[in-house]
Amino acid sequence: xxxTNLNAISHDLYAVRKEKLSQLRAGGEDPFRNxxxxxxxxxxxxxxxxxxxxxxxxxxxGPEVSVAGRVMTIRIMGKASFLKxxxxxxxxxxxxxxxxxxxxxxxxHFKKMIDIGDFVxxxxxxxxxxxxxxxxxxxxxxxxAKALRPLPEKWHGLTDNEQIYRQRYLDLIINEESRQxxxxxxxxxxxxxxxxxxxxxxxxxxxxxxxxxxxAAARPFVTHFNALSCDFFLRIALELHLKRCLVGGFDRVxxxxxxxxxxGLSRRHNPEFTMLEVYQAYSDYRGMMxxxxxxxxxxxxxxxxxxxxxxxxxxxxELGGAWREAxxxxxxxxxxxxxxxxxxxxxxxxxxxxxxxxxxxxxEDWHDFExxxxxFEKLIEPTLIQPTFVTHIPKELCPLAKINQQDTGxxxxxxxxxxxxxxxPAYSEQNDPLVQREMLEAQAGEDVQKIDTDFxxxxxxxxxxxxxxxxxxxxxxxxxxxxxxxxxTILFPTLRPEGAEKK
RNA sequence: GGGUUAGUAGCUCAAUGGUAGAGCAGUUGCCUUUUAAGCAAUUGGUUCUGGGUUCGAGUCCCAGCUGACCCA
Numbered sequence: 083x084x085x086t087n088l089n090a091i092s093h094d095l096y097a098v099r100k101e102k103l104s105q106l107r108a109g110g111e112d113p114f115r116n117x118x119x120x121x122x123x124x125x126x127x128x129x130x131x132x133x134x135x136x137x138x139x140x141x142x143x144g145p146e147v148s149v150a151g152r153v154m155t156i157r158i159m160g161k162a163s164f165l166k167x168x169x170x171x172x173x174x175x176x177x178x179x180x181x182x183x184x185x186x187x188x189x190x191h192f193k194k195m196i197d198i199g200d201f202v203x204x205x206x207x208x209x210x211x212x213x214x215x216x217x218x219x220x221x222x223x224x225x226x227a228k229a230l231r232p233l234p235e236k237w238h239g240l241t242d243n244e245q246i247y248r249q250r251y252l253d254l255i256i257n258e259e260s261r262q263x264x265x266x267x268x269x270x271x272x273x274x275x276x277x278x279x280x281x282x283x284x285x286x287x288x289x290x291x292x293x294x295x296x297x298a299a300a301r302p303f304v305t306h307f308n309a310l311s312c313d314f315f316l317r318i319a320l321e322l323h324l325k326r327c328l329v330g331g332f333d334r335v336x337x338x339x340x341x342x343x344x345x346g347l348s349r350r351h352n353p354e355f356t357m358l359e360v361y362q363a364y365s366d367y368r369g370m371m372x373x374x375x376x377x378x379x380x381x382x383x384x385x386x387x388x389x390x391x392x393x394x395x396x397x398x399x400e401l402g403g404a405w406r407e408a409x410x411x412x413x414x415x416x417x418x419x420x421x422x423x424x425x426x427x428x429x430x431x432x433x434x435x436x437x438x439x440x441x442x443x444x445x446e447d448w449h450d451f452e453x454x455x456x457x458f459e460k461l462i463e464p465t466l467i468q469p470t471f472v473t474h475i476p477k478e479l480c481p482l483a484k485i486n487q488q489d490t491g492x493x494x495x496x497x498x499x500x501x502x503x504x505x506x507p508a509y510s511e512q513n514d515p516l517v518q519r520e521m522l523e524a525q526a527g528e529d530v531q532k533i534d535t536d537f538x539x540x541x542x543x544x545x546x547x548x549x550x551x552x553x554x555x556x557x558x559x560x561x562x563x564x565x566x567x568x569x570x571t572i573l574f575p576t577l578r579p580e581g582a583e584k585k
Numbered sequence: 586g587g588g589u590u591a592g593u594a595g596c597u598c599a600a601u602g603g604u605a606g607a608g609c610a611g612u613u614g615c616c617u618u619u620u621a622a623g624c625a626a627u628u629g630g631u632u633c634u635g636g637g638u639u640c641g642a643g644u645c646c647c648a649g650c651u652g653a654c655c656c657a
Contacts, residue, residue: 092612093629095595155621162617179617198610211618235596235609237621244652578651
């Protein structure tokens with residue numbers, strides 16, 4: 083194998099690297115070695131080095147370390163070179179010289195065989211360069227794993243949305259903000275567990291395959307169970323099984339789980355997403371208010387270090403302090419400017435929506451509460467940027483909550499809205515099995531087979547009074563990271579398969 | 586599902602209907618404290634796919650594929 087060989091194929095980046103691979107193997111080297119002892123990460127190296135001495139000609143040398151990571155940049159300057167390698171903590175600079183690693187190895191191995199994208203291991207002492215950057219002076223190095231394909235361009239990174247989502251690993255290598263955002267997601271989830279464990283909640287796992295997809299109103303994904311020859315649904319909510327846990331005496335339970343809704347894809351919707359649901363016996367929706375407020379502020383404190391979020395478009399959201407409370411009714415009256423809104427007929431409401439509010443959708447065949455809720459969802463919720471607990475929601479909207487004793491048209495629930503989205507609904511959970519049955523029947527209408535009668539039987543055995551809450555984790559992460567799009571907060575968002583036939 | 590819009594070298598982007606280019610990456614040299622290192626030379630194209638209009642299409646038209654944004 084000769085230089086002309088590489089020259090001839092120099093346009094084909096993959097072929098060049100494959101050729102290097104076979105040259106390495108021909109020389110008796112395994113370009114995918116078993117391991118490399120990594121004594122320090124990049125960040126630990128930075129922490130190990132004493133501060134720079136100002137004006138000193140020779141900066142103090144640090145301890146010997148052994149680091150490993152992916153080569154991000156290479157600058158060869160004749161007989162000395164600088165590399166930057168990326169590990170789980172960030173980037174550390176490497177200094178390689180002919181005199182330290184040997185002329186033969188430097189000229190024919192380091193300069194010819196190491197490419198951007200390769201994993202390398204490096205042993206040597208830490209020092210500071212003349213500009214003060216902490217650097218490993220390579221005593222020796224090894225190629226740990228060869229990369230056969232090139233990385234995206236170093237300066238502009240990867241900007242093509244499709245490639246960012248389809249080849250997320252490239253995005254993670256190249257785009258620091260993406261890596262940080264997804265690390266933050268993981269830390270948020272860890273902080274949630276930590277918080278709930280601290281309050282004596284039990285984490286449980288309930289089935290994803292449901293014979294009846296209950297607990298929410300959404301179209302489910304259907305799958306077939308061969309052994310039982312029947313269809314199952316992927317769960318659309320966690321609620322009904324967690325309540326069975328309350329019946330069974332698990333007084334404080336939560337589950338962080340994936341749920342699936344067979345609906346559209348958008349900036350705010352991914353068909354599979356992560357829900358946290360929490361149920362606490364001997365609590366109620368007021369208790370859930372305290373819980374979610376403390377939980378979010380715990381995350382702010384331990385993960386973000388601030389309660390002020392700056393959104394992608396510069397809008398600021400303040401999560402500190404007490405949060406606003408407003409009733410559903412007051413918000414609707416405020417928006418419509420009509421104090422008598424709730425005593426008007428459906429026809430009057432629809433006319434007002436079309437003439438005054440610019441809402442096209444409400445139709446005659448809708449229920450009265452649906453017309454009002456259209457106003458809430460389209461015109462009010464998007465404006466609730468700062469945290470707001472919306473309370474006293476009409477009873478038709480959630481069949482699983484307790485009815486308010488003073489105002490029997492409303493429920494003992496709240497919807498926490500932040501960032502123009504519903505982040506967390508919470509209820510004083512309905513535990514009267516007879517009322518529960520009526521409300522589920524009213525919601526199901528003709529589709530009686532959609533009622534989870536097994537759940538109702540569980541309630542008939544008695545469920546303690548409880549507060550319950552669900553948090554859409556993806557929306558929470560959008561909020562807390564200021565992201566513009568749900569896909570930016572999901573490692574591998576759902577995409578249309580490439581080259582698959584549509585049916 | 587509807588509207589708008591995009592797809593050009595490995596990546597980021599140019600290119601009045603008239604010879605497809607640049608930067609980075611690659612290859613070959615020079616260069617022992619660089620910072621998007623520098624200097625010189627150089628390889629690399631099914632312009633998403635398929636039709637059409639035209640003397641001539643990356644560019645105009647139609648259909649499809651895959652995205653993005655908005656609406657439903």
